[in-house]
Amino acid sequence: MRLRFIFSEIGIGLRRNLSMTISVILVTFVSLTFVGVASLLQTQIGKMKDDWYGKVEVAAYLCPTHSTAPTCAGGEVTPDQEAKIKAALQQPEVAPYIQQIYFESKQQAYASFEKRFKGDFMASLATVDDMQASYRIKLVDPTKYQVVADVLSGVQGVEQVQDQRQLFDRMFLIMDRATLLSGGLAAVMLLAAILLITTTIRLSALSRRRETGIMRLVGASNLFIELPFMLEGAIAATIGAALAVGALWAGVKYLVVDWLGSSVQWIPYVTTADLTRVAPVLVIIGILLATISSVVTLNRYTRV
Amino acid sequence: MIRFENVTKVYARGARPALDRVSLDVERGEFLFLVGASGSGKSTFLRLVLREERASAGRVWVAGKELGTLSSWKVPHMRRRIGAVFQDFRLLPNKTVFENVAFALQVIGKPRHHILTTVPDVLEMVGLAGKEKRRPHELSGGEQQRVAIARAFVNRPDILLADEPTGNLDPTTSLGIMRLLDRINRTGTTVVMATHDDEIVDQMRKRVVELDTGALVRDQSRGVYGSDR
Numbered sequence: 184m185r186l187r188f189i190f191s192e193i194g195i196g197l198r199r200n201l202s203m204t205i206s207v208i209l210v211t212f213v214s215l216t217f218v219g220v221a222s223l224l225q226t227q228i229g230k231m232k233d234d235w236y237g238k239v240e241v242a243a244y245l246c247p248t249h250s251t252a253p254t255c256a257g258g259e260v261t262p263d264q265e266a267k268i269k270a271a272l273q274q275p276e277v278a279p280y281i282q283q284i285y286f287e288s289k290q291q292a293y294a295s296f297e298k299r300f301k302g303d304f305m306a307s308l309a310t311v312d313d314m315q316a317s318y319r320i321k322l323v324d325p326t327k328y329q330v331v332a333d334v335l336s337g338v339q340g341v342e343q344v345q346d347q348r349q350l351f352d353r354m355f356l357i358m359d360r361a362t363l364l365s366g367g368l369a370a371v372m373l374l375a376a377i378l379l380i381t382t383t384i385r386l387s388a389l390s391r392r393r394e395t396g397i398m399r400l401v402g403a404s405n406l407f408i409e410l411p412f413m414l415e416g417a418i419a420a421t422i423g424a425a426l427a428v429g430a431l432w433a434g435v436k437y438l439v440v441d442w443l444g445s446s447v448q449w450i451p452y453v454t455t456a457d458l459t460r461v462a463p464v465l466v467i468i469g470i471l472l473a474t475i476s477s478v479v480t481l482n483r484y485t486r487v
Numbered sequence: 488m489i490r491f492e493n494v495t496k497v498y499a500r501g502a503r504p505a506l507d508r509v510s511l512d513v514e515r516g517e518f519l520f521l522v523g524a525s526g527s528g529k530s531t532f533l534r535l536v537l538r539e540e541r542a543s544a545g546r547v548w549v550a551g552k553e554l555g556t557l558s559s560w561k562v563p564h565m566r567r568r569i570g571a572v573f574q575d576f577r578l579l580p581n582k583t584v585f586e587n588v589a590f591a592l593q594v595i596g597k598p599r600h601h602i603l604t605t606v607p608d609v610l611e612m613v614g615l616a617g618k619e620k621r622r623p624h625e626l627s628g629g630e631q632q633r634v635a636i637a638r639a640f641v642n643r644p645d646i647l648l649a650d651e652p653t654g655n656l657d658p659t660t661s662l663g664i665m666r667l668l669d670r671i672n673r674t675g676t677t678v679v680m681a682t683h684d685d686e687i688v689d690q691m692r693k694r695v696v697e698l699d700t701g702a703l704v705r706d707q708s709r710g711v712y713g714s715d716r
Contacts, residue, residue, distance in 0.1 A: 188593045394590075397577060400537070401642070402566035403594035 185407075192411040193418065196387050203383040204419050210379050211423025211472065212430070214372030215465045219431040221366040222461050227453045228358050231351070234451045236325040239347040243268070243318040243335050252342045260316065264340030268318065271334050280330050283321040289314040315342070373472065376423075380416050380476040387412055388481065409481045416473035424469030428462045488646060488677045489513040489536055494545035496531050496701075505531040507701040508545065513679065515645070518672045520688050521681040522712055523698035529681035532698070533648050536679070537569060538562050550645050567595055570639030570647045570676075574654035576631045578623040584610065584634050585619040591638045605641055613637045613667055629660035633667065640671055647671055649680040653687060661687060685712035 197204050245265065246255035257264075271277070272284055292314040300306035320331055328346040335344050388395065398408045432455055439452050489511070496506040506528045513519055521529045534540045535547050538554045547554045550568050557565060578587050585606055592602045610616055613633040623631050632652055639647055649668065653661035665687055672678045682688060688695060688711060695710030696703065 185593075185596045393577070393579060397579065397590065397638075398594045399563075400566065400571055400577075401591040401594060401638070402563045402569075404563045405560065407594060407596070 189407075189411055189414070193414050196391070196411055196415045197418070199390060200383060200387050203379075203386060204415075207376070207380055207383050207416070207419040207473075208423045208426065210372065210376040211420045211469050212426040214369055214376050215424050215427035215469055216430050217365045217369035217372055218468060219427055219458075219461050219465055221362050221369055222464070223431065223435065223453050223457065224358055224362040224365065226457050226461075228355055228362075230451045230453065232355070235351055236348065239325050239351070241320045241322060241328055241331050242345045242347065243320065243331075243341050244343045244345065245316045245318070246340055246342045247315045248312065250342050254337060254339050255342050257339065260340040264338075268335065268338060268340055271338060272318065272320065272331070274334070277330060277334050280323055280327050281320055282323045285319050287317050287319055289316050292316065373468075376420075376472055377476045380420065380473055381480045383419075384412050384416055384477045384480045387415060409477075412481055413474060413477045416477045417470050420469040420473035421466060424466040427465055427469075428458070431461070432458055488515045488517070488550060489679070490548040491532075491535075492546045492548075494535065494542045494547055496528075496535060496540060497543045504543070504701050506535070506542075506698075509698075509701075509703045510545075511696065511703065511706070513677060515677055516672070516675050518669070518678045518691070518693040519680070520691070520693055520695045520710075520712075521679060521698065522683070522688060522695055525683075526700070527698040528701040529698055530650060531701075533571070533650050533679070533681060536646070536648060537566060537571060563595075567642060568645045570636075570642070570644040572632065572635045572639050572647070572649045572652050574651040576623070576628075576635045576655075578631055578634055578638075580623055583620050583622055584615060584626070587623070587634055588638045588641050591641055595642070597642075606637075609637045609641045612670075613640075614663075627660070628656050629663055632656065632664055636664070636667060636671070640676070644676065646677045646679065649678065649682075651682055651684075652680065653682065653684050658686065665691060688712040 245260040245268070246252065246258070248259045269284070269286075272281065289311050293309070293311045296306065296309065296314065322328065322331065325348055328348060332344045332346070335341050395408050435453060435455050435458055440454060443450075444452050490513070491509050491511040494506055494509045495504050497504045509528075509532070521532060523529055531540065535542055535554075536549055538547075538549075538557070542555060549565065552561075552565055554565075579590065582590060588606045588610060589602050592605065597605075607616070607619070610619060613636055615630065615633055615637065618626070618630070623634065626634070632655075636652075647668070652668070653664055656664065661684065668678055668680065669691070692709045692711075694708045695705065695712070696707075697705035
């Protein structure tokens with residue numbers, strides 16, 4: 184009896200304020216989509232870091248024949264310098280950070296260059312002597328780049344120490360900024376959603392003032408009076424959250440997995456499985472949004 | 488049943504009190520007329536009994552409970568023991584007579600079978616049998632007030648408060664309403680009725696309490712409307 188009565192009240196309320204209900208649904212939909220995008224972007228960054236940081240190396244490029252770097256004053260790197268560099272990397276203070284070192288000679292560099300740019304006219308002009316020998320250093324913890332850089336900088340025969348991670352970090356920075364942007368938009372939209380839900384519930388409460396007045400008079404409990412309004416907001420917000428999850432699912436499935444995944448294959452992408460982790464959070468945020476704003480509003484408008 | 492002890496109610500700081508040190512006892516099963524000019528404090532009295540307002544000073548007991556110390560979540564339960572009717576009926580226009588009365592039971596969580604048996608009984612008692620499916624606008628004023636009384640009485644309250652229930656009705660219809668209230672009173676329900684209607688008060692010969700600018704100026708058993716008569 185009670186439940187059936189409450190549900191019929193909710194139905195009446197939702198239909199009476201149909202346009203407001205729809206706007207609540209849309210605003211929660213958009214705001215939660217932004218929240219979801221922000222969270223998926225972070226997941227994407229995490230995935231790429233996991234995948235790529237395992238592969239990145241620090242490259243210590245050795246001096247080629249013509250170099251303007253001060254450490255290359257003696258021209259091309261000598262075997263003696265090479266040995267010194269290797270010894271520097273094997274010092275006990277540095278060694279624990281290093282997983283593996285291997286040497287790439289000019290010939291090896293030329294071979295991999297040729298392989299990469301096969302058939303390219305400009306590439307066919309390059310010779311072995313245009314290449315640069317290097318030490319490739321794989322670190323135990325890729326973030327400890329600075330340790331190696333400190334040891335090798337200023338050493339004769341080393342032209343430049345390059346952390347490959349920097350190349351990715353620029354990309355991650357872009358993605359972090361994008362996360363910030365969509366997070367900011369999400370915050371603004373969530374605020375709009377709260378205000379809209381508040382207004383909707385207030386209108387709904389005002390339009391049913393007569394009913395709630397009688398309910399109070401005959402001794403209906405506060406919860407019983409307020410529950411239909413709260414559920415109204417919660418239902419609208421849940422529908423909005425469901426739409427947001429649907430939109431994100433479609434985005435991940437068709438845009439990321441199917442389209443990006445087939446055209447740029449070397450990136451580990453977020454999948455719809457990651458979305459199943461985000462989805463419940465979005466629904467909970469939606470429900471919390473509606474509940475909090477309705478409790479605040481109702482305390483003011485249907486008080487005993 | 489209702490006990491006021493030196494009750495003062497001030498709405499706005501510094502304003503003249505709406506009720507000024509009123510002390511009053513209403514026994515179970517009593518019928519009491521509350522008379523006085525507009526603004527004399529009759530409505531404030533009723534609002535205090537319903538705990539729509541709290542006393543600024545003094546204490547109010549209703550059905551054994553001291554309302555000043557009653558926590559607000561217990562107020563709904565206290566109100567279930569009080570029925571209230573008003574001059575403007577306060578019916579829901581989009582509900583039928585039956586639904587209007589049933590509403591009072593639905594919202595306090597009464598089971599369906601209870602509603603289906605109780606509502607027809609009370610509608611018969613107030614003389615509206617056969618009009619269950621009408622809507623308020625299809626009824627006369629007197630009939631609408633009967634619906635309101637049925638709604639107030641359907642949960643068998645200990646106390647029935649009536650704020651000028653005949654204020655919008657002609658004398659003949661008013662008389663019918665008074666007969667109904669008298670019948671309800673005979674079932675053991677305490678009735679407190681605020682009114683301007685001197686004819687009714689004079690005819691009924693019940694206890695009369697007169698308020699004047701918030702002060703209790705007369706408390707007379709089997710009294711009349713005007714003290715000078």
